[in-house]
């Protein structure tokens with residue numbers, strides 16, 4: 077059995093528990109990586125001067141600097157389930173017991189980049205003048221609109237279109253991501269028909285209102301398979317300005333080492349933040365995603381605390397030298413899988429073809445080391461400074 081380990085002290089679930097950056101956040105008792113923010117806005121009555129989109133990149137440091145993913149849609153469409161399954165690792169079957177959301181639920185995600193997930197109650201009319209629309213939409217990274225494909229969806233489509241048209245004036249650059257959700261319960265034919273019908277209706281209604289080529293993307297999703305993670309990966313990738321560079325680095329790694337497909341994964345959520353530009357298929361994503369689970373499970377059993385060289389907290393948090401970056405290769409059908417922990421948030425997973433990577437492992441190791449070094453330069457979060465408490 078090849079060796080591997082994602083070191084427990086380096087493991088995201090442990091590492092992120094200690095990250096407290098915002099005064100106004102308090103740690104969640106159940107999940108260390110997510111933090112509940114104080115409750116939703118209380119509608120305020122003061123007149124709000126109109127403000128317009130600044131054209132900043134969504135994750136540029138403005139305000140709290142954390143792009144928001146807003147989860148909106150009709151009641152019971154599955155918004156809270158999506159957030160719980162992707163970011164809290166809730167088993168999908170347990171979402172049956174989730175209570176309906178009554179106030180905006182804000183959570184902060186500490187990972188390769190910080191972002192927030194805001195789960196909106198289905199019934200809320202956020203364009204009511206009592207709400208501070210700016211406060212909701214100004215730092216937005218993406219608006220994720222969830223439509224229950226197993227239910228009557230005309231009302232959901234008209235609310236979506238109303239929202240897009242309302243936002244178009246002040247925030248024309250917002251990415252609108254439509255999750256045609258709960259497709260697990262539908263036959264293949266019905267699923268395809270429903271998906272096409274929803275796309276057609278949204279586009280037709282928007283163009284009837286004079287809004288052609290609206291920036292809306294559609295995904296078929298379910299919490300019962302990997303589709304929700306794939307969709308989230310694509311949504312998150314749009315928020316990463318360095319994506320083209322990451323893809324170029326992965327392309328170069330793939331061609332140098334004869335790698336068929338390479339993914340850069342966020343270990344905790346199993347969202348992939350970049351992949352090389354060869355065609356992606358859900359099968360290879362599934363293999364890699366399952367493999368992360370195996371490595372994490374095994375490392376939680378067999379991992380051990382490695383003392384830091386000088387014992388200081390910073391090197392413990394950020395240190396990820398060779399000793400903590402271990403490798404596994406495994407035969408899977410005709411493929412080899414290669415996993416390397418890049419830092420405490422990210423892991424590189426590669427699918428390789430027939431010629432045994434074991435013969436050229438040294439070359440792969442070397443090139444992955446080069447990739448890792450380049451990543452640190454282009455993607456500052458790879459070397460993120462962790463706040464170290466002042467010494468008395």
Ligand SMILES: Nc1nc2c(ncn2[C@@H]2O[C@H](COP(=O)(O)OP(=O)(O)OP(=O)(O)O)[C@@H](O)[C@H]2O)c(=O)[nH]1
Nearest residue numbers: 152153154155156157171172176177198258298299
């Ligand atoms: N079959 C299926 N059911 C799902 C899926 N996602 C969520 N559900 C179910 O849908 C129901 C409603 O889910 P919630 O997450 O509470 O929906 P919500 O949109 O947050 O609802 P509100 O809080 O009322 O706005 C739950 O019983 C979930 O188990 C899915 O992908 N497939």
